[in-house]
Amino acid sequence: MRQVSLPRTLGELWAVLQRQPHSAVYAGGTDLFVKIRDGQLNPESLVCLERLTELQGVQDNGDELFIGAATTHSKLIVAESVREHLRVLVKAASVLGSPPIRHMGTIGGNIVTASPAGDTLPALYVLSAEVEIRHCEGSKRIPINEFIIGPGTVDLAKGEILAGVWLRKHQGWNLSHYEKIGRRKAQACAIASMAAVLELTETGKVKRARLAWGSVGPTVITSEGVENALIGEQLSLEVLKNAGTMLDKAISPIYDIRAGADYRRMVSKAMLLRLNDYACGTTY
Amino acid sequence: MKIAFRLNGKQIHIDAAPDRRVVDVLREDLGMTGTKESCAAGDCGACTILVDGESRLSCLMLAVQLEDRDITTIEGIAEGEQLHPVQNAFVEHGAVQCGFCTPGMVLASVDLLNRNSAPSRDQIREGLSGNLCRCTGYQMIVDAVEAAAEELRDRQES
Numbered sequence: 001m002r003q004v005s006l007p008r009t010l011g012e013l014w015a016v017l018q019r020q021p022h023s024a025v026y027a028g029g030t031d032l033f034v035k036i037r038d039g040q041l042n043p044e045s046l047v048c049l050e051r052l053t054e055l056q057g058v059q060d061n062g063d064e065l066f067i068g069a070a071t072t073h074s075k076l077i078v079a080e081s082v083r084e085h086l087r088v089l090v091k092a093a094s095v096l097g098s099p100p101i102r103h104m105g106t107i108g109g110n111i112v113t114a115s116p117a118g119d120t121l122p123a124l125y126v127l128s129a130e131v132e133i134r135h136c137e138g139s140k141r142i143p144i145n146e147f148i149i150g151p152g153t154v155d156l157a158k159g160e161i162l163a164g165v166w167l168r169k170h171q172g173w174n175l176s177h178y179e180k181i182g183r184r185k186a187q188a189c190a191i192a193s194m195a196a197v198l199e200l201t202e203t204g205k206v207k208r209a210r211l212a213w214g215s216v217g218p219t220v221i222t223s224e225g226v227e228n229a230l231i232g233e234q235l236s237l238e239v240l241k242n243a244g245t246m247l248d249k250a251i252s253p254i255y256d257i258r259a260g261a262d263y264r265r266m267v268s269k270a271m272l273l274r275l276n277d278y279a280c281g282t283t284y
Numbered sequence: 285m286k287i288a289f290r291l292n293g294k295q296i297h298i299d300a301a302p303d304r305r306v307v308d309v310l311r312e313d314l315g316m317t318g319t320k321e322s323c324a325a326g327d328c329g330a331c332t333i334l335v336d337g338e339s340r341l342s343c344l345m346l347a348v349q350l351e352d353r354d355i356t357t358i359e360g361i362a363e364g365e366q367l368h369p370v371q372n373a374f375v376e377h378g379a380v381q382c383g384f385c386t387p388g389m390v391l392a393s394v395d396l397l398n399r400n401s402a403p404s405r406d407q408i409r410e411g412l413s414g415n416l417c418r419c420t421g422y423q424m425i426v427d428a429v430e431a432a433a434e435e436l437r438d439r440q441e442s
Contacts, residue, residue, distance in 0.1 A: 004302040004348045033305075033344045034325045046303065048349060074338075098414025099392065100332060100339045186413030187327055 003045040010054050013161070014136035016047055021158050023047045027055075027070045028104035030097070031113045055108070055163060058082055066132070068164045069108025073120075074099070076107055085169045087176035088197050092123035095178070098186045108162045114148045115189070116219060121148070122195035122212035123178060125220045127167050134163040141166060148219050172208070173197035175278050180214070181267050183258070190215045191259040194271040198230070204279060206230045211272075216251040216264050223250035226272070235279035244269035289350040292360025298347075306342040306350060307331045310357060318358035318387050322416075329415030332388035333357050339395040339414075358387035361394060369439070370394055373432035374425070381419030389415045393429045401437055405430065 003020065007013040017023065024043035026032040027050055035041045049055055055070040058079040065081055073093045076082055083090055096102060096110070096119040110120045111131060121144075129144045133156065144165070147155050156162065175198040182188030193214035199207040209230045213221045225246030233239045253264035288297045291314070300309055310316045310333070322330035324343045331342040334356035361368040370393045373379070380386050389412060396403060396411035403411060408429045409422070417425060 001301045002303040004346050006348050006351065029344045029346070030326050030341075037324060046346070048346070050349065097326075098329070099395070099411055100329060100341050100414045101326060103335075103338045104340050104344065186410070 002043070005045070005047045006051050007047065007049075008051045008053075010052065010134070013047065013049070013052065014159075017159050017161075018136070020045045020047070025049060025161060027106040027109050028072065028101075030101050030105045031109065031115075049106075049108075049161070060169075063169055065167050065169055066164050067107055067167070069111075069162045070106050071108075071164075072104065072106050073097075073102035073110075077102075081169070085171070086123075086127060086167055088126060088173070088178055088195050089120060089123040089167075091176060091178035092119045092193075092195060095119065095180060095185070101187075107165060111144070111148070111165065112154055112156065112162050114150070114152050114154050114219070116151050116217065117190040117193070117215040119178075119180065119190065119193065119214070121220045122193055122214045124165065124167075125212040125222060126195045126197045126210040127171065128210075130166045132163045132166060133160050135160045139163065145220070145222075151218050171197070172199050173210075174200055175275070177275060177278070179271050179274055181271070189258060192216050192253070192264045192267045192271065194268065194274075196272075196275060198275070200235075200278075204234050206233055206235065213247075213251060213268055213271075216253040216268050218252070221251050223247055225250065235275055237273060237276050240272050240276055241269075244272045247272070285348070287347055287351050289352060290354045292356055298350075300347040302346060302348040304347040306333070306345040306347060309347050309350070310342060316357055316359050320384055320387055322384065327416070328385070329388040329392060329412075330385055332391045332415065334391055334395060337395070337398060339392050356391070358390060361390070368394070369435045370397070370429070370432040373428040373435065377424045377428040377431060379420060379424040379428035381417075385415060385417040385419075389417060389425060393432065396429070397433055397436060401440075402433060403429070 005016045023045045025047045049070045055068040059066040060081050073096050077090050077093050110118045124144050130141045131147045133140050177196045180190040180193035182190055196211045198209045201207050209227045226243045229243035229246050253261040255261045285302050307321050310319045320330040322328040326341050326344050332339050333342045336354050370390050392412050392415050408426050
């Protein structure tokens with residue numbers, strides 16, 4: 001039998017983590033329990049964060065929003081401030097898993113699991129998210145791309161937890177897009193995914209662009225080459241196709257149970273072409 | 285450990301290992317076999333229960349997480365002999381074949397209709413996308429949920 005703790009305050013949490021430093025920490029459990037069942041993990045004890053109100057919900061702190069790590073995806077996608085300022089994150093979290101998975105899974109869990117296919121991750125990268133790490137004596141903030149260091153690996157020491165994520169509110173993006181390719185719409189892990197935020201001028205020229213791909217490298221992939229190829233241009237299939245050629249050097253897709261590397265390479269570029277729909281006035 | 289929670293409207297106390305899966309607590313300890321287990325990995329929705337009104341998967345929850353929660357299983361949605369409108373609609377539209385996915389499918393539908401009283405067929409498919417059925421081909425299930433939504437709206441108006 002494993003000890004399972006359900007702390008209700010951070011004070012209780014630090015005490016538990018001190019007593020049982022080898023505990024696996026979880027919130028929704030939608031990844032952890034699958035891995036335990038498969039025999040990939042065998043933690044001595046468990047700590048569940050679902051009752052920590054300090055880690056839940058969205059706080060408006062002036063220029064920034066703080067999303068608590070234990071906020072479920074379904075709570076996140078209905079939060080007014082997130083819908084207003086972080087549309088690409090809403091789009092990504094809305095297609096994650098299925099309704100019950102979104103009721104259980106949390107944004108913090110998606111980040112710490114650090115799957116190359118994690119749906120919220122490309123969105124958090126393009127929004128320049130910073131994560132807040134807390135331990136019993138304090139906290140620190142680091143950019144998400146420095147926190148996630150490899151597939152399934154994050155920069156989190158014993159006794160530390162991911163407390164939440166900070167995002168700037170007024171980023172000026174007027175086009176937000178997220179798409180994932182999978183075997184089916186719900187439940188399937190992404191074969192490849194892409195988040196894009198663009199600022200278009202009134203005449204439709206790209207002023208700024210941030211793009212990120214999931215499932216085509218060990219962590220989320222960004223490409224300044226692609227972004228630079230779009231800046232100053234009017235969105236068109238030709239411009240997007242040309243920008244896609246810059247992607248080849250950036251991505252390093254693998255062949256696995258879900259898809260081949262060549263297919264992933266092909267759809268990564270094809271997803272870029274979808275942005276042309278916005279130039280044609282189609283809105284999502 | 286001692287765990288107190290509400291199950292289908294009644295406050296109960298159980299003594300269970302904290303790491304026992306909720307699906308095992310329900311089926312084996314409490315004999316409530318309406319909740320089914322199929323994939324045990326969060327893919328199929330057979331073990332769906334409502335936790336404080338929200339659909340969750342009892343194969344991915346531990347007993348300790350029941351503490352203070354309001355749990356509804358398929359055994360708890362009929363009123364006496366009177367089936368819930370979603371259950372009635374499933375019967376009337378032939379939305380049940382082998383029946384194994386049905387408890388989860390019905391509870392997922394109840395959750396969906398609580399959030400959206402007039403879902404489109406696409407929204408119904410999306411709302412039930414975490415529940416697999418290998419018999420019906422889903423058409424009759426979508427028909428049933430559409431009909432149940434209408435019935436529930438009529439009741440609310442009257």
